[in-house]
Amino acid sequence: MNKLIPGIAALGLCFVYPSIANSQQITRFEHQDDTYYHQNLNSKGVARYQYKIPANTFGVFTLKNSSGRSDFDIFVYDSSNGKLLYKKDKLGTQTELVVTQLFTENKDVIIKVVNYGSQTSRYKLYANYVNPATKFLIAVAGVPFCNPERNDKTSSRIFTSLSSILQGKDVGGVAKDVLINEVTMEMRNQFGYGCTGEFMVNWGVSIFKGFLRNY
Template sequence: MNKLIVGIAALGLCFVSPGIANSQQITRFEHRDDIYYHQNLNSKGVAHYQYKIPANTFGVFTLKNNSSKSDFDIYVYDSSNGKLLTKGENSGTQTELVITQPVAVDKYAYIKVINYGSQTSRYRLYANYVNPANKFLIALAQVPFCNPEQNDKTSSRVFTTISSILQGNDVGGVAKEVFINEVTMEMKKQFGYGCTGEFMVNWGVSMVRGFYRNY
């Protein structure tokens, strides 16, 4: 599938947010599958974005060093209060992959991309979200003989397990297979090796695959 590339040159949107720089040129990132934003960014240059993370979903931000040079980092803040939610500061040209935790209400994220390298370079920024409820149904289809209950307590245990593996700010340096293996082991430890455990593994792995979609 050809990717739809949206330039940011003339799509600025200004707004003021507490704790964040005063009036900045902000590009609003609308959610659509397979979209990414790209730009040549000068050394020490900064690009600004805004993205809506729906309630009860993981926000997922993937920053690729498209030119294979320089060093791009990413910082994600809560637009309402300027609180830093997550950051990716891998050195060199490594892809940054950062994930925000689910909250009960829609949240607008303010994203800052910085070129810490010594030369102008191009990046690609993907923003999307993983909906655990949708992944629950996908996992259920894989284990049709199970009838696990999706309640707040169970969901909390699943999210806590995944969050414990996401302790670092950036999972870009963690191979997808390694992440999946950790989720598998932790889910089995939490829920056992029977029907429920198998379902929870599938649910967790489905979410992890969503995290790595654009990696």
């Protein structure tokens, strides 16, 4: 019975949102740490997955080119209306990373993987989420002498800064430590070098490392 559900979902989406679904099956991505889906995808082939992003978290989708050949791209759609939310369609074989906005309620999305290359190649798709509230507690533990106040304005500054770093460059091929250093410098510029600054560095870096978990 379980094997029939993705097929039924795909058939329904075929009639409602033909731009993101056809007769191909949509696989439900069952969330578990360090798991991934993989397959060999023919040239111009398409694979689709459905994933639930929990409320108050960032969805994180990492597409790795296992074979080092061809050109895989990733597209993320709202499963309720078929709207394209995010895409990473850079040329080349480097890792593609998509980080969503912070959704205030559970969000079901469709992830589409496309092989735009000229030959059959293998990919790995990781789907995770990052909870900034959990990372906040980790940051507090890292700076026990500091008692920072968490509020929406400060959180928004953190999230905006991290988003600008991700959106400001093609992260494919950039070393993790380089990206972490950039986050650290940005947090220092935003919040200084005192108690609050130290905490914000820890919090920002902790969130960003969550984004890069499978990068």
